[in-house]
Amino acid sequence: MKGGAAAIVIGDEILSGKIRDSNGPLLVDVLRSVGAPLKRILTVSDDLEEIGWAVRSCLGRFQPIFTSGGIGPTHDDVTVAGVAAALGRKVVRHPELEALVRKHFGDALPEEGLRLANVPEGAILVRSPRSWYPVISVDEIYLLPGVPELFRMHVEGIAERYRGNPFHLRCVYVSEGEPAIAKILDRIAREHPDIALGSYPRIDDADHRVKLTLEAQVAEPVERALVALLRELPPGSVIRVE
Amino acid sequence: MKGGAAAIVIGDEILSGKIRDSNGPLLVDVLRSVGAPLKRILTVSDDLEEIGWAVRSCLGRFQPIFTSGGIGPTHDDVTVAGVAAALGRKVVRHPELEALVRKHFGDALPEEGLRLANVPEGAILVRSPRSWYPVISVDEIYLLPGVPELFRMHVEGIAERYRGNPFHLRCVYVSEGEPAIAKILDRIAREHPDIALGSYPRIDDADHRVKLTLEAQVAEPVERALVALLRELPPGSVIRVE
Structure with missing residues (x-):
C-alpha cells in the first residue's frame, strides 16, 4: 500500500x-x-x-x-x-x-x-x-x-489483498472544552508523531465535551501516548477511557 | 455560480x-x-x-x-x-x-x-x-x-445565496436491460445535450430493470427529450413514467 x-x-x-x-x-x-x-x-x-x-x-x-x-x-x-x-x-x-x-x-x-x-x-x-x-x-x-x-x-x-496491521484505537472522554486542552494536545501530537491524535468536540448533552482518539497500527506507541496524555490532562477532567 | x-x-x-x-x-x-x-x-x-x-x-x-x-x-x-x-x-x-x-x-x-x-x-x-x-x-x-x-x-x-432555477426531473422505468436500450440512450443523449440523461440498472427484484432520469433546470427541454425517448423505447418496455 x-x-x-x-x-x-x-x-x-x-x-x-x-x-x-x-x-x-x-x-x-x-x-x-x-x-x-x-x-x-x-x-x-x-x-x-x-x-x-x-x-x-x-x-x-x-x-x-x-x-x-x-x-x-x-x-x-x-x-x-x-x-x-x-x-x-x-x-x-x-x-x-x-x-x-x-x-x-x-x-x-x-x-x-x-x-x-x-x-x-x-x-x-x-x-x-x-x-x-x-x-x-x-x-x-x-x-x-x-x-x-x-x-x-x-x-x-x-x-x-491489502490487509495490514489492525488499527489500535484508544478513546478518552473529557469534560473540559477544546480551548482548555489545546495546548496539551499540541504537545502530545508533537511528541508522539507516530500516532494519530484526534479531538472531537460535542455540543449536545453527552456526558463529555470532547472525545480524544489516539490511534496507530501498532499498539505500543498508542499506549505510551495515552499514558502521557492522561498525565497532562487537568485533574478530574477525564470522564472515562476506552 | x-x-x-x-x-x-x-x-x-x-x-x-x-x-x-x-x-x-x-x-x-x-x-x-x-x-x-x-x-x-x-x-x-x-x-x-x-x-x-x-x-x-x-x-x-x-x-x-x-x-x-x-x-x-x-x-x-x-x-x-x-x-x-x-x-x-x-x-x-x-x-x-x-x-x-x-x-x-x-x-x-x-x-x-x-x-x-x-x-x-x-x-x-x-x-x-x-x-x-x-x-x-x-x-x-x-x-x-x-x-x-x-x-x-x-x-x-x-x-x-446561490438559489437557482428548480431542477425539473422526469423518470422512466423500463423492463429492458441496459444493453438493449444503450443505442437509443446514445442518440437521446447526443440529440438533447441540454439535459442530463441518467441510466441506473437494478439487479434486485424491483418491477423494472433500468430507471432512466431526464433532468435540467428548465422544464421544456426535459419534456421534449422525454417525448423523444418514449417514442424510441421498445414497445411495451416502459413500465411507468414519473
Whole structure:
C-alpha cells in the first residue's frame, strides 16, 4: 500500500441527491476492518474529464485506488475511458471479458452490450465466485460497479489483498472544552508523531465535551501516548477511557 | 455560480470510519433544494497539504466551495491554514471574530482558544442568528464547522445565496436491460445535450430493470427529450413514467 488507499465515487445521481452513496461508506468500513488506511474519497460526476482528473490526482500518491460506478454499456458509463485517459492508455476489447459477456447475454446481445468488454489497455480481470462479471483492474486501480449489491460482492475480496496491521484505537472522554486542552494536545501530537491524535468536540448533552482518539497500527506507541496524555490532562477532567 | 458548487469534507474520523459523514449528504440535499448544482465532493484528511490541494483543485472551476470540518482551536484543526495556503494568503487574527470569541469564553480563555479568531487574510464573517460563532468566508469559500449540529445551523442560510432555477426531473422505468436500450440512450443523449440523461440498472427484484432520469433546470427541454425517448423505447418496455 503506497501512501494508503483512495476511492473515487462516480455518479451524477449521488451529487444530485437522487441516490445516497452507500459504496463509499462500505469501502471505509471494509478497508478499516482489514487494516488498510484510506486517505481520500473523491466523489465526481459521470464526466470523462472529472474521472480522469480524479484518477491522475491519486496516481503515484495513493495505492490501491478503488472506483465505484460508471461501469456499464450506456452513454453515462465512462469510467473505463476516464481511467484509460488518466493512464495514457487506449481502450481495448478484452477477449476473455468479451467471452463472459457473450455467454451471459447470449445471442440477443446488441453490439452496444459489448462495451462491457472494453478495458484500459493492459487491464486484468479479478473474478469473484459471487458474480459473473469480474472487476477490471489496471495498475492497482479497481473499477468496481456502482450498483450496491454488485459493489458489495467484490469489495471485500479485493480489500483482503491489502490487509495490514489492525488499527489500535484508544478513546478518552473529557469534560473540559477544546480551548482548555489545546495546548496539551499540541504537545502530545508533537511528541508522539507516530500516532494519530484526534479531538472531537460535542455540543449536545453527552456526558463529555470532547472525545480524544489516539490511534496507530501498532499498539505500543498508542499506549505510551495515552499514558502521557492522561498525565497532562487537568485533574478530574477525564470522564472515562476506552 | 461558476461551474457549480464543490464540497470539501475534512476529517480523519470520516476516512477511518469512526464517524459516518452526514454533512456531505446534507449539503447535497440543501443545494438540490435551492436549485444549486453540486459538482464534486472531496473527502480528505486533517492534513494541511491535502486541504490545500483540494481547495486549489476547485479554485477557478467551481464556486462556491464549502468546507466541512477542521475548524477549532486544536492541533488537528488546520482548515483555515489550508485554505489560506491554497489562496496564497496569510493567516491573520480577525478583530471582530476575536471579540466574539472573547465574549463567548470570557476571561478564562487560554491563548490557544484565540486560534478560533484566525482567518485567511481578507476573510469576512457570515453570521447566523442560530450560532454565536460565524462562518469564515473568503473568495466564495465557506469554512463550515464539522460538528453536525453547527454545520446544519449555517448551511441553509449560505446555500440560499446561490438559489437557482428548480431542477425539473422526469423518470422512466423500463423492463429492458441496459444493453438493449444503450443505442437509443446514445442518440437521446447526443440529440438533447441540454439535459442530463441518467441510466441506473437494478439487479434486485424491483418491477423494472433500468430507471432512466431526464433532468435540467428548465422544464421544456426535459419534456421534449422525454417525448423523444418514449417514442424510441421498445414497445411495451416502459413500465411507468414519473
